[in-house]
Amino acid sequence: MPGGDPVSLQRKTAVQWLLLSLINLGCIGAWLYSPVPFKNNSNFHTLSQQWLDDQSQLNTEEYLTVNANRMTHSTIESLNGKFRHATLTADITQSGNDALQVQVVRAKLSQDRELFAIEKTPELFFRRQYVVQEGSTLNYSLLATPSENTLCFFLHEMDRLRCMNH
Incomplete structure (x- = not known):
């Protein structure tokens, strides 16, 4: 079948979405956990x-x-x-x-x-x-x-x- 196996394509798409979701969660976590990067003086x-x-x-x-x-x-x-x-x-x-x-x-x-x-x-x-x-x-x-x-x-x-x- 041209374009590959539909089940395999769905699996790849699901993995890509999962990775993107994890990256986004990591970014949100880093944003929420932004400690003050320096002390006075x-x-x-x-x-x-x-x-x-x-x-x-x-x-x-x-x-x-x-x-x-x-x-x-x-x-x-x-x-x-x-x-x-x-x-x-x-x-x-x-x-x-x-x-x-x-x-x-x-x-x-x-x-x-x-x-x-x-x-x-x-x-x-x-x-x-x-x-x-x-x-x-x-x-x-x-x-x-x-x-x-x-x-x-x-x-x-x-x-x-x-x-x-x-």
Whole structure:
């Protein structure tokens, strides 16, 4: 029979629906069990490396401090022996178990033309222009982690997922 055995097809469909249902239940459970991902005055840190189009390597070290009303996000980037520092201080305007919205109060940036070169990272350059403007609003989606020593978040305006540890 073309198209296969109808009983086999029904079984495959039932298995697919069962798997989709289990995935959905898992997502709902994770949403309901979203613990607060940080304690007041928590400090987090991460290191990352990114290969650019010209085969140079951008090394990034990030620090994040969060308390009830304020957040500070500091970044140190190095590229070809040159360093750039950026520190954003932001007031927390909305917070919940799974989201954080902040408004940038102060942005302090070092100057290095190579690290700001549009031709090396054009997409990142334009996103940064918004993020480092005083008064801009940033939206973080916080992801539940099994440890209070780890904070994972997605920064919507940078289209960036980060996990940081104490």
